[in-house]
Amino acid sequence: MSSVHTLHRIDATERGGPRDLRRTGLHPDHWYPLARARDLKPGKTLGVTFGGEPIVLVRPLEGQGDVFALEDRCAHRQVPLHLGVVKGDRLLCSYHCWAYNRSGKCINVPYLDEKQTLPNGVRSYAAREQYGFIFVFTGNQALAETTPFPDLPTYSNPAYKHRLLDRTINCHYSFMHENLMDMNHQFLHRSLMGSIRPTLLDVREGDDWLEADYTFSRAAGKQPLGERFMIGRGKHDVAKDGHDLMTIRTGYPYQTLKFWTAGSGTDQPALDLWNAYMPTDVDQRANQTYGLIMIRKPGIPGMIHLLWPFIHWFTEGIFGQDREIVEAEQRAYDQQGADRNQEIFPAIQRLKDLLTRRGVPLPPRQG
Ligand code: FES
Ligand SMILES: [Fe+2]
Numbered sequence: 001m002s003s004v005h006t007l008h009r010i011d012a013t014e015r016g017g018p019r020d021l022r023r024t025g026l027h028p029d030h031w032y033p034l035a036r037a038r039d040l041k042p043g044k045t046l047g048v049t050f051g052g053e054p055i056v057l058v059r060p061l062e063g064q065g066d067v068f069a070l071e072d073r074c075a076h077r078q079v080p081l082h083l084g085v086v087k088g089d090r091l092l093c094s095y096h097c098w099a100y101n102r103s104g105k106c107i108n109v110p111y112l113d114e115k116q117t118l119p120n121g122v123r124s125y126a127a128r129e130q131y132g133f134i135f136v137f138t139g140n141q142a143l144a145e146t147t148p149f150p151d152l153p154t155y156s157n158p159a160y161k162h163r164l165l166d167r168t169i170n171c172h173y174s175f176m177h178e179n180l181m182d183m184n185h186q187f188l189h190r191s192l193m194g195s196i197r198p199t200l201l202d203v204r205e206g207d208d209w210l211e212a213d214y215t216f217s218r219a220a221g222k223q224p225l226g227e228r229f230m231i232g233r234g235k236h237d238v239a240k241d242g243h244d245l246m247t248i249r250t251g252y253p254y255q256t257l258k259f260w261t262a263g264s265g266t267d268q269p270a271l272d273l274w275n276a277y278m279p280t281d282v283d284q285r286a287n288q289t290y291g292l293i294m295i296r297k298p299g300i301p302g303m304i305h306l307l308w309p310f311i312h313w314f315t316e317g318i319f320g321q322d323r324e325i326v327e328a329e330q331r332a333y334d335q336q337g338a339d340r341n342q343e344i345f346p347a348i349q350r351l352k353d354l355l356t357r358r359g360v361p362l363p364p365r366q367g
Helices: 173-181 183-193 225-231 303-336 346-358
Strands: 031-036 044-050 053-059 068-071 085-087 090-092 106-108 127-130 133-137 160-169 196-205 209-218 245-251 254-260 271-279 287-296
Touching: 031 044, 031 053, 031 271, 031 287, 053 133, 160 271, 160 303, 173 245, 173 254, 173 271, 173 287, 173 303, 173 346, 183 196, 183 209, 183 303, 196 346, 209 346, 245 346, 287 303
Parallel strands: none
Antiparallel strands: 031 133, 044 053, 053 068, 085 090, 127 133, 160 287, 196 209, 209 245, 245 254, 254 271, 271 287
16 A cells, blocks of 8 residues: 555646546546436336436336437437437337437338438447446447446445435536545534544545545444444444444546445445546536445344335435535636635545546537
């Protein structure tokens, strides 16, 4: 493990001049969850967007093939294809009934003259259904096969119960990464968490990832109910090394948080969170957050079901507070037209570098 202080910091000049992170687009050459699987019914379509690009997800009826994804814009007159009709594994545009196959090829125009050839079709995207989401490879399709797909072994581990996160948040995705990585914001959650003091133990980084370890101590007073249920920590728990451990990792473009409780006697984290923040609009001032909260079941059988409503309430409360504050950050950025942040925490300085150098510059604002 390298120490926080000795790690090499990549500064703006090394990456070829300063670039505003909030004007940096999320790199499209990755697998992104763009919908909850259950929101796309058999024989139906669903219109989504990634950085302003309209994409239609199509689920053929049972036995007629897997989910597929096309540009959500008819090649004829650009109307959204998600208004169309699914027939077999074809999608018919609702206007003049041009038909597209799963590769986006236009395979029929009902009124085509015999002497005419079929027009060009629409763009298609690689799609995969997993972990309760529909993932789409949004970038260069030639890279889809070789680009790593998220690996979430905890998802199918029967020792865990999971909950899917789904919300639209009006901020640039970078504020989301910074919010979770910077545990120094526990003050924001004082009403739910009481007074908690985080200690940064270590920061490690590579070309496309950065992770930080923290431990926590309670400043004073009683442990609030929320924390007690959420992480199952008892007053007398003592781990091998005597404290809880939280590791937060941005492994571009995703983010994870794992939490091991002191004295739990297992290597399995009590909490395993996986998140992805997809920009929805062309300016990337809003993001669709999808995630999975995976919680290790307590030893007592069935206990997790009793705790579940409470865990739901507690996590919703925390996310609600985070949402309010990151949206306020975006509004401040928009009012000022620039990132005037005085970031003094090294882990976040380096996270900003990482997100900037892995992303893509955005085109000038659309007004
Ligand atoms: S607009 Fe789609 S078929 Fe005409
Ligand atoms: Fe938070």
